[in-house]
Amino acid sequence: MTDRSPTLDQLRTFLAVAETGSFSAAADVLDKAQSVISYTISNLEGQLGCALFERARRKPVLTEAGRALLTDARRIDLMMRAMTARAAGMTEGLEGEVSLAVDVMYPSAKLVAVLQAFAKQFPTVALKLQMEALGGVLRLVLDGESELGISGPRESWPDPIEAVAAGTTRLEAVAAPCHPLAKHQGALTVAALREHTQLVLSDRSKMTEGRNFGVYGAQTWRLGDLDAKHRLLLAGLGWGSMPEHIVAKDIAEGTLVKLSQRDRSYAVYPFSLIHRVDARSGPATQWLVERFAAMASDTAPVDSDTFVRSLRKAG
Numbered sequence: 001m002t003d004r005s006p007t008l009d010q011l012r013t014f015l016a017v018a019e020t021g022s023f024s025a026a027a028d029v030l031d032k033a034q035s036v037i038s039y040t041i042s043n044l045e046g047q048l049g050c051a052l053f054e055r056a057r058r059k060p061v062l063t064e065a066g067r068a069l070l071t072d073a074r075r076i077d078l079m080m081r082a083m084t085a086r087a088a089g090m091t092e093g094l095e096g097e098v099s100l101a102v103d104v105m106y107p108s109a110k111l112v113a114v115l116q117a118f119a120k121q122f123p124t125v126a127l128k129l130q131m132e133a134l135g136g137v138l139r140l141v142l143d144g145e146s147e148l149g150i151s152g153p154r155e156s157w158p159d160p161i162e163a164v165a166a167g168t169t170r171l172e173a174v175a176a177p178c179h180p181l182a183k184h185q186g187a188l189t190v191a192a193l194r195e196h197t198q199l200v201l202s203d204r205s206k207m208t209e210g211r212n213f214g215v216y217g218a219q220t221w222r223l224g225d226l227d228a229k230h231r232l233l234l235a236g237l238g239w240g241s242m243p244e245h246i247v248a249k250d251i252a253e254g255t256l257v258k259l260s261q262r263d264r265s266y267a268v269y270p271f272s273l274i275h276r277v278d279a280r281s282g283p284a285t286q287w288l289v290e291r292f293a294a295m296a297s298d299t300a301p302v303d304s305d306t307f308v309r310s311l312r313k314a315g
Contacts, residue, residue, distance in 0.1 A: 008080055010044040011073045013037055014052060018070050022059050074159055081278030095282040099128040101137040101146035104201075104226045105269050107169055107245045110295045111150075118288065125284045133226065134203035141274050147285055149274045150292065157274070166273040167296035170244040170266055173259040174251065176236035182257040189262050194218050199229050199240035241267065271296070 016026035017037065027034040045052050052069065053060035062070065102111060118127060130140060133152075140146040142158060150166055157163050175182045181196055193216040200215055202222040221238055223229045230247070233240060234255055244266075250256035273292050275281070281289075 004047060006044055006047055008077070010040055010047075011076055013040045014044060014073050015070070015077060017041060017053065017060060018062060018066070078159060078277050084278070093282065094122070095125055095284050097126040097128060098148070098282075098284050098288065099130075099146040100288065101130045101132055101140040101149040101151075103137050103150055103152045103271060104131050104133050105152060105169055105171075105243050106150050106271060107167075107243070109245065110167075114288070114291050114295065117291065118284070121287060122284045133201050133224065136203065138274065141276060144276065144279075147275060147279050147281075148288055151272050151274050153270050154272070160276050160278065161274050162277050163272040163274045164293070165296060166271040166292055168268050168270045171241040171269050172244050172247055172251070172266055173239065173241050173261055174233060174247055174256040175239035175259055176234055177254060177257050178236040179239060179257075181239050181259055187260045187262040190216055193239070193261070197221060197238040199223060199232055199238040201226060201229060243269070 013026065013030065016029050017023055020026050020029060023037045023041075024034050027037045030037070041052065048065075048069070050065040050069075051063050052066035054063055115127070115129070118125075128146075130146060132140065135154075137146070137149040137151040138154065138158075138161070141149040141151075142160065151163070154163075177183075179196070181188060181192070184192065195218070197219045198216055198221070200220045200222055202224050221232070223232070226242075226246075229240060230242060232238060233242065233247075234250065239259060247256050251258055273289060273296075275289075
């Protein structure tokens with residue numbers, strides 16, 4: 001083993017082979033010859049004094065040492081990308097465009113206030129806004145389509161993502177006055193809820209595929225649009241949970257009825273402000289981060305893990 005430390009190029013080559021599963025695929029990703037990839041990995045193994053891949057098989061498989069060092073390599077790569085992005089943000093000046101993805105559950109009044117203030121503060125900066133449900137915001141940020149995101153709850157965040165609490169919204173279970181559940185006397189049991197069609201917001205991004213949070217109904221209608229869910233609730237075609245700020249007027253006017261549940265009185269849906277650690281951050285982006293953080297200060301923080309556990313228990 002030599003005293004010379006591995007280079008960033010060597011570590012990224014190691015990551016590419018581990019993530020693609022072959023030397024040839026890594027060569028395509030890095031736009032290098034396969035012989036260069038093999039030579040780089042051999043040199044890295046020589047410097048570290050251990051084999052990173054088992055080469056006896058048809059495709060390279062990580063050794064025990066390789067699996068352990070892969071975590072370190074990813075962390076170093078992310079740190080270097082974050083430093084490069086931070087330096088670029090400090091030297092490039094005001095952005096020409098900022099992209100923002102927001103969870104459909106986020107209170108519209110707060111979002112409008114931020115966007116109006118942004119337009120006055122940065123009249124020359126174009127703002128690209130996308131609204132998504134559930135894992136859609138995370139997918140846009142991970143893919144680099146959005147620099148910032150206001151995301152709903154997650155059990156854990158992928159390695160490239162940095163997240164900070166960004167407030168909460170209250171969810172109310174509701175149904176139209178004509179719906180059988182709205183006429184029920186007393187608190188509803190889980191068994192009673194399961195007898196009726198539940199309207200559930202679906203995740204178009206597939207980030208939460210196979211996971212159901214707060215789903216009671218044996219029969220569900222999966223909807224990709226929160227407004228469509230609202231309209232179907234008003235029409236009495238099912239029951240479901242909605243953000244309080246959207247249905248408060250309906251409840252006050254009697255067009256929707258708040259359902260009393262025996263297992264809980266309501267749910268709290270937490271938001272997180274997310275970005276990639278290697279994303280460049282100029283003055284306009286930083287302004288948005290600070291403004292959303294200020295918006296979150298007037299709500300009690302609820303961490304995502306607590307929210308997810310409460311929904312699993314309820315469902």
